[in-house]
Amino acid sequence: MEKFKAVLQLQSQYRSALSYGLITLLTAGGEKIFSTVVFECPCNATWNLPYGLVFLLVPALALFLLGYALSARTWRLLTGCCFQSTSESSSPRLHRAFVCMQISGMAAVASLTWVAVALLGGSFYVCAASGSTLMATRLCKNRDPGCVDKLPQVPCKQEAEMLDMQSELKAQSQVFGWVLIAAVIILVLLVKSIIRCISPISYLQLQFWKIYVEKEKQILQSQATEHATQLAKETVRCFFECANPNECKTPSREAWEQIS
Amino acid sequence: MEKFKAVLQLQSQYRSALSYGLITLLTAGGEKIFSTVVFECPCNATWNLPYGLVFLLVPALALFLLGYALSARTWRLLTGCCFQSTSESSSPRLHRAFVCMQISGMAAVASLTWVAVALLGGSFYVCAASGSTLMATRLCKNRDPGCVDKLPQVPCKQEAEMLDMQSELKAQSQVFGWVLIAAVIILVLLVKSIIRCISPISYLQLQFWKIYVEKEKQILQSQATEHATQLAKETVRCFFECANPNECKTPSREAWEQIS
Amino acid sequence: MEKFKAVLQLQSQYRSALSYGLITLLTAGGEKIFSTVVFECPCNATWNLPYGLVFLLVPALALFLLGYALSARTWRLLTGCCFQSTSESSSPRLHRAFVCMQISGMAAVASLTWVAVALLGGSFYVCAASGSTLMATRLCKNRDPGCVDKLPQVPCKQEAEMLDMQSELKAQSQVFGWVLIAAVIILVLLVKSIIRCISPISYLQLQFWKIYVEKEKQILQSQATEHATQLAKETVRCFFECANPNECKTPSREAWEQIS
Numbered sequence: 001m002e003k004f005k006a007v008l009q010l011q012s013q014y015r016s017a018l019s020y021g022l023i024t025l026l027t028a029g030g031e032k033i034f035s036t037v038v039f040e041c042p043c044n045a046t047w048n049l050p051y052g053l054v055f056l057l058v059p060a061l062a063l064f065l066l067g068y069a070l071s072a073r074t075w076r077l078l079t080g081c082c083f084q085s086t087s088e089s090s091s092p093r094l095h096r097a098f099v100c101m102q103i104s105g106m107a108a109v110a111s112l113t114w115v116a117v118a119l120l121g122g123s124f125y126v127c128a129a130s131g132s133t134l135m136a137t138r139l140c141k142n143r144d145p146g147c148v149d150k151l152p153q154v155p156c157k158q159e160a161e162m163l164d165m166q167s168e169l170k171a172q173s174q175v176f177g178w179v180l181i182a183a184v185i186i187l188v189l190l191v192k193s194i195i196r197c198i199s200p201i202s203y204l205q206l207q208f209w210k211i212y213v214e215k216e217k218q219i220l221q222s223q224a225t226e227h228a229t230q231l232a233k234e235t236v237r238c239f240f241e242c243a244n245p246n247e248c249k250t251p252s253r254e255a256w257e258q259i260s
Numbered sequence: 261m262e263k264f265k266a267v268l269q270l271q272s273q274y275r276s277a278l279s280y281g282l283i284t285l286l287t288a289g290g291e292k293i294f295s296t297v298v299f300e301c302p303c304n305a306t307w308n309l310p311y312g313l314v315f316l317l318v319p320a321l322a323l324f325l326l327g328y329a330l331s332a333r334t335w336r337l338l339t340g341c342c343f344q345s346t347s348e349s350s351s352p353r354l355h356r357a358f359v360c361m362q363i364s365g366m367a368a369v370a371s372l373t374w375v376a377v378a379l380l381g382g383s384f385y386v387c388a389a390s391g392s393t394l395m396a397t398r399l400c401k402n403r404d405p406g407c408v409d410k411l412p413q414v415p416c417k418q419e420a421e422m423l424d425m426q427s428e429l430k431a432q433s434q435v436f437g438w439v440l441i442a443a444v445i446i447l448v449l450l451v452k453s454i455i456r457c458i459s460p461i462s463y464l465q466l467q468f469w470k471i472y473v474e475k476e477k478q479i480l481q482s483q484a485t486e487h488a489t490q491l492a493k494e495t496v497r498c499f500f501e502c503a504n505p506n507e508c509k510t511p512s513r514e515a516w517e518q519i520s
Numbered sequence: 521m522e523k524f525k526a527v528l529q530l531q532s533q534y535r536s537a538l539s540y541g542l543i544t545l546l547t548a549g550g551e552k553i554f555s556t557v558v559f560e561c562p563c564n565a566t567w568n569l570p571y572g573l574v575f576l577l578v579p580a581l582a583l584f585l586l587g588y589a590l591s592a593r594t595w596r597l598l599t600g601c602c603f604q605s606t607s608e609s610s611s612p613r614l615h616r617a618f619v620c621m622q623i624s625g626m627a628a629v630a631s632l633t634w635v636a637v638a639l640l641g642g643s644f645y646v647c648a649a650s651g652s653t654l655m656a657t658r659l660c661k662n663r664d665p666g667c668v669d670k671l672p673q674v675p676c677k678q679e680a681e682m683l684d685m686q687s688e689l690k691a692q693s694q695v696f697g698w699v700l701i702a703a704v705i706i707l708v709l710l711v712k713s714i715i716r717c718i719s720p721i722s723y724l725q726l727q728f729w730k731i732y733v734e735k736e737k738q739i740l741q742s743q744a745t746e747h748a749t750q751l752a753k754e755t756v757r758c759f760f761e762c763a764n765p766n767e768c769k770t771p772s773r774e775a776w777e778q779i780s
Binding site: 019038040041042043044046048050051054055058061062066068069070085185224225227228229231232235236237248 | 380442
């Protein structure tokens, strides 16, 4: 029992780390499935570049937007913001921009994972690069003159020269992948350090406020459920017994707006 | 026990996301089964285009209509609406249009999934495009003159040039599939953001009303069952004992209409 | 326990959807078994058309009649209707036609599923079409003159030209199958919408009456069993003790007719 409790506490402590890890794993798995089952480079001068880029970027965009859509804080921020945005001072606006940045950061995890895993895998980049004229001039600098025409066939044919160019492109892709991963980690660490550094409250106070916000959410949820049950029971009873409903105390609209 | 409760609460919290995911998975699985078991391109100039389009669009239409038919809210909206539509003011009409849009959105999930998965799979599009004269002129621009006549055979024959055209068509199909997915996600997010943004009530109040409506439905259901049992017992007792039935208080027709 | 209860409630809520789905699955499975095990096209100019049509339509007719026979409401409607049909006013006749239409709709599910699955499978249609003279003139328009004579052999021989015609016929069959499915879904949805739309009672009242009818049936069943047990005990006791039977209150024949 004590063991179980410890596991639960550990889980609540590292919940955000765990969920990030889960998202990363799912995205990486999905990328592997897509690149082996669905992806098939057309090996065609016109279609190679758009095909590769679509597989590299559109799923990342979709994951980014899904990350926004599934975050409850996006909706809390947006709900009713059209009406109240004019009468506010500049301080909540700063706060709003900060929350917006936080949500973007969380939504970007899955999409950056997709791009990084796809670059490390290499097949999307090889296909896209073999159809680009810019890459063609750079790749074929020291090779025979027919190279530029043969380039779109690189991802499909298994000849010696083709395989050579294919492995060069794959190496480029993986180097870009590692550079992307390093850049993202450095950027996130820098931004988080700066924010913590300029924050006016101390570390332990921040911890306390996190616990407080969590608890408040839980208690509000349970109280709201209880209140709603009572109200619903009253309404239904009134309907069947045709009696006049008792007036039930509910918080006013203004009160709701203030606590949101 | 606590773990189990948490799972249940999680399930009730993410129910709509879960059901969307389930619908998407089922549709994708169904599409895979259909495209491998039932689908067989006729490779015939006359029938390729209609055959491919029928497999691409008719199941999507069927899923869309089924989505409408299985939604309880469709029937709640429709029941008896022919009689009361004339005497209403404009405000309920706006509300009705809003609910109608919501139902359409939910019904469209499965049908859009079908089209997207079918386009990513590619076989339906390859078959349809190989029978279209519009595509023939575009595909055969830089090829030999017999290309247009050979085009309908593309999905069936395994020759080098055929495979080349087949992979080009498949690439087009997958690019269109990804574009469709991205467009739908962006559109849904935009519409939802705008709706939330112009809503006059705050986020937490909305949460409270959601809980309330859920509870009210549960309690109304249980109360109605209880009431119906009582009424039915009374009626049957009267029949066997040939006594005069006691008048049982039931809400009038007007009351029912008002709460619907 | 709570989980189990929820499953039961879910089942009672979606019972009709579940039973429709089960019927559809069973019919589709049965069709697959028949078309692979029993069906074997005679490839004969005289017999192809009737053989294919018999496999396509007779099982559908049988399933339609079985649907009628297995519905309890058919027998409730029919029992004793020969005697009382003359003395009724027009209102119950309208109600009777409505119930009759409802039973027909439910009985038609299985038979339409059979036809749709058979058309999607294609083998029955290919056999029937290859024996029809009308199809022969249309299919052989741009082919060599011996085509009409060879047509009945299409479902059996594996030559190049035969396979071409076979795949064209199969494509036609599947297109007709999808058109049938779409047409049926649109028709059902239209009819149901119109019926719901002109109904004078609201959605929630309808829900309440459904619960009421269900409960009344249950209670009538249990009360009738109790009453019959009492009556039978009385009669048997009278027989063995040769005493005069106590008159037991049973509802008269007229009362039974009225509640049916």
